[in-house]
């Protein structure tokens with residue numbers, strides 16, 4: 001039953017390889033959260049293209065593995081930056097290095113993220129849960145966008161936000177810190193979009209459903225629920241990016257929104 005639902009809810013899409021090759025050739029792409037899950041799959045999809053990939057996450061070993069896999073194809077060149085994006089000092093050093101080593105950036109994929117599932121009543125002494133989700137899901141991408149904007153403006157660059165369908169639906173219990181922080185960046189980015197578009201920078205917001213990555217592994221209920229594969233999620237992100245779409249969301253989200261708005265108003 002789960003497999004049937006997955007086929008219906010997440011119809012398989014193929015990567016538009018020729019379009020990707022044309023758009024990405026010789027471009028510089030920064031991807032945060034590239035050591036695992038969706039970010040890693042996005043990076044791997046660019047392996048066959050002559051381009052410069054800048055991959056960011058904390059786990060150096062995993063980043064080096066991704067770099068090795070990509071460079072085996074002898075096309076894309078990879079630089080890895082291992083840092084905790086929540087740490088302001090580390091972030092400043094990283095952004096300084098990006099400015100020193102690149103005259104322009106063509107694509108920034110804001111993907112690094114942290115999800116926490118916890119009841120408010122198990123969180124009363126855990127304000128740090130709110131702080132760490134806000135730091136990685138909101139403050140860090142805002143700081144990166146602010147710093148990279150001048151580099152993105154040089155060649156009409158693009159910002160891609162790997163967001164969640166939860167930003168489009170009424171909030172779910174137990175995910176308050178995650179949802180509030182993801183919604184904060186989603187709102188911030190959409191709010192600055194009209195200004196930065198005027199300077200030639202495009203913005204794409206990707207509203208993903210459940211994706212089977214290590215992020216959802218601790219929530220056992222999710223094992224039984226239909227979920228997208230990380231590779232399919234990466235393909236959706238890349239195809240929407242190549243088409244410079246303002247947004248991607250699963251086909252059924254509009255019905256979920258309608259249903260939930262009726263439920264809320266009842």
Ligand SMILES: NC(=O)c1ccc[n+]([C@@H]2O[C@H](COP(=O)([O-])OP(=O)(O)OC[C@H]3O[C@@H](n4cnc5c(N)ncnc54)[C@H](OP(=O)(O)O)[C@@H]3O)[C@@H](O)[C@H]2O)c1
Nearest residue numbers: 033035036037038057058059085112113164210211213215
């Ligand atoms: N999985 C889902 O169901 C789902 C659904 C909708 C949206 N999303 C979004 O998709 C994005 C990717 O998540 P995923 O599912 O692929 O999860 P994942 O496999 O856990 O990947 C998260 C990535 O973020 C990096 N990261 C986390 N904290 C970091 C920090 N403090 N500093 C630097 N890097 C950090 C992780 O690397 P290190 O641990 O090496 O630092 C990892 O590469 C997230 O923004 C998430 O909100 C996921």
